[in-house]
Amino acid sequence: xxxxxxxxxxxxxxxxxxxxxxxxxxxxxxxxxxxxxxxxxxxxxxxxxxxxxxxxxxxxxxxxxxxxxxxxxxxxxxxxxxxxxxxxxxxxxxxxxxxxxxxxxxxxxxx
Amino acid sequence: xxxxxxxxxxxxxxxxxxxxxxxxxxxxxxxxxxxxxxxxxxxxxxxxxxxxxxxxxxxxxxxxxxxxxxxxxxxxxxxxxxxxxxxxxxxxxxxxxxxxxxxxxxxxxxxxxxxxxxxxxxxxxxxxxxxxxxxxxxxxxxxxxxxxxxxxxxxxxxxxxxxxxxxxxxxxxxxxxxxxxxxxxxxxxxxxxxxxxxxxxxxxxxxxxxxxxxxxxxxxxxxxxxxxxxxxxxxxxxxxxxxxxxxxxxxxxxxxxxxxxxxxxxxxxxxxxxxxxxxxxxxxxxxxxxxxxxxxxxxxxxxxxxxxxxxxxxxxxxxxxxxxxxxxxxxxxxxxxxxxxxxxxxxxxxxxxxxxxxxxxxxxxxxxxxxxxxxxxxxxxxxxxxxxxxxxxxxxxxxxxxx
Numbered sequence: 322x323x324x325x326x327x328x329x330x331x332x333x334x335x336x337x338x339x340x341x342x343x344x345x346x347x348x349x350x351x352x353x354x355x356x357x358x359x360x361x362x363x364x365x366x367x368x369x370x371x372x373x374x375x376x377x378x379x380x381x382x383x384x385x386x387x388x389x390x391x392x393x394x395x396x397x398x399x400x401x402x403x404x405x406x407x408x409x410x411x412x413x414x415x416x417x418x419x420x421x422x423x424x425x426x427x428x429x430x431x432x
Numbered sequence: 433x434x435x436x437x438x439x440x441x442x443x444x445x446x447x448x449x450x451x452x453x454x455x456x457x458x459x460x461x462x463x464x465x466x467x468x469x470x471x472x473x474x475x476x477x478x479x480x481x482x483x484x485x486x487x488x489x490x491x492x493x494x495x496x497x498x499x500x501x502x503x504x505x506x507x508x509x510x511x512x513x514x515x516x517x518x519x520x521x522x523x524x525x526x527x528x529x530x531x532x533x534x535x536x537x538x539x540x541x542x543x544x545x546x547x548x549x550x551x552x553x554x555x556x557x558x559x560x561x562x563x564x565x566x567x568x569x570x571x572x573x574x575x576x577x578x579x580x581x582x583x584x585x586x587x588x589x590x591x592x593x594x595x596x597x598x599x600x601x602x603x604x605x606x607x608x609x610x611x612x613x614x615x616x617x618x619x620x621x622x623x624x625x626x627x628x629x630x631x632x633x634x635x636x637x638x639x640x641x642x643x644x645x646x647x648x649x650x651x652x653x654x655x656x657x658x659x660x661x662x663x664x665x666x667x668x669x670x671x672x673x674x675x676x677x678x679x680x681x682x683x684x685x686x687x688x689x690x691x692x693x694x695x696x697x698x699x700x701x702x703x704x705x706x707x708x709x710x711x712x713x714x715x716x717x718x719x720x721x722x723x724x725x726x727x728x729x730x731x732x733x734x735x736x737x738x739x740x741x742x743x744x745x746x747x748x749x750x751x752x753x754x755x756x757x758x759x760x761x762x763x764x765x766x767x768x769x770x771x772x773x774x775x776x777x778x779x780x781x782x783x784x785x786x787x788x789x790x791x792x793x794x795x796x797x798x799x800x801x802x803x804x805x806x807x808x809x810x811x812x813x814x815x816x817x818x819x820x821x822x823x824x825x826x827x828x829x830x831x832x833x834x835x
Binding site: 323343344345346347352355372375381383423 | 701704705724
């Protein structure tokens with residue numbers, strides 16, 4: 322599938338909802354998400370988040386997404402471990418545009 | 433940019449295939465570094481010696497930790513080079529055949545076909561690697577021998593770590609593994625080790641693989657002049673390597689090293705994007721779509737289960753959802769969507785049975801089929817960009833769904 326771009330001016334919860342909605346409406350599975358700065362503005366915006374999705378079947382469950390802001394990188398292994406206990410598998414660790422600001426975020430998905 | 437003449441490609445591809453594909457005589461030379469720790473110093477400058485020794489000790493400790501963490505595991509998905517039926521040989525045979533097709537297409541200057549072949553090579557090869565990987569992580573999870581994991585070795589692990597690190601950074605470098613040692617020692621319950629560390633390593637491998645997969649997906653859109661089959665093969669091997677324990681440890685070390693440095697992570701810098709690539713729907717529509725998605729997931733769970741009574745109940749609910757969409761008060765709004773779904777002749781036949789009003793015909797349509805139909809309606813709402821229908825569809829879904 323072609324990468325999809327989500328606006329960079331959204332809050333983290335809104336961005337998560339947009340990615341989740343795209344998964345539900347396609348249907349697809351998010352496999353990567355990363356901030357993207359666009360040289361030539363589109364609809365006046367230059368900050369987006371590039372989502373990479375793979376198609377899934379009609380009767381495949383859509384994974385539930387959870388995005389967690391990283392405030393202390395030393396806690397990343399613990400954060401991943403905590404999410405694993407809730408059966409959320411690690412998807413990405415990237416810099417995203419959240420409310421138009423760069424923010425390091427971990428992404429998880431639960432099938 | 434690399435030349436794309438058939439001759440030069442042929443020579444380079446031959447070398448590339450030999451180097452990258454998995455050789456029956458053992459790992460190819462330029463991939464071997466992915467699978468081994470080789471901390472032998474090239475220069476023993478006095479100033480570098482201390483660092484080098486530290487690296488050696490760290491590598492040894494990480495190897496030890498990896499060994500304990502996984503019950504002396506294999507470091508990569510299993511590959512039996514002598515078995516003609518293994519995925520390696522299947523992949524190699526397939527690659528050789530497709531390489532010929534690719535070169536023939538290039539010779540005809542048929543770059544579109546060459547690009548298609550390249551993408552087919554990628555998409556049909558990766559599942560082999562996925563299969564091997566799934567088998568590998570399953571055995572990794574199941575195969576750990578905790579009974580051999582004695583407290584003496586825990587002591588060895590922690591004291592060795594103190595020797596290396598001179599302070600906080602060591603703890604960061606050793607990260608999760610050392611934490612696991614301490615957790616095990618503190619509680620005398622090695623379940624901590626079992627439950628935390630292996631999943632984290634697997635998760636790291638999953639993350640590494642997803643990252644490479646994302647690159648591959650992105651590059652599949654490129655022309656063969658900038659992404660020839662040789663580069664694609666390189667990415668396929670990279671995808672395989674991403675699912676190895678050694679790479680997981682390397683990446684974990686990078687993660688923890690980041691703790692003492694500025695992040696190396698950056699946002700992408702792109703020239704421009706097509707407006708059609710932007711996905712943005714109103715927040716309320718997103719919430720409604722996600723509500724439908726959650727209910728849909730529950731129905732999928734029900735039909736994957738064995739509770740017949742629940743499945744019968746779900747079938748009735750789904751039937752009511754469909755009938756309200758197709759024949760209810762908002763049928764005109766949903767008409768284009770219904771017509772879109774009916775382009776699938778198999779589904780069209782089922783939908784007409786449901787709309788017939790004939791109980792016998794209606795009962796012939798299985799619950800899972802109705803779930804497929806109502807799912808397709810949701811997907812068609814999106815593909816037709818009928819965002820305004822998401823909210824009414826959510827209302828209908830919630831109205832008839834008891835879950």
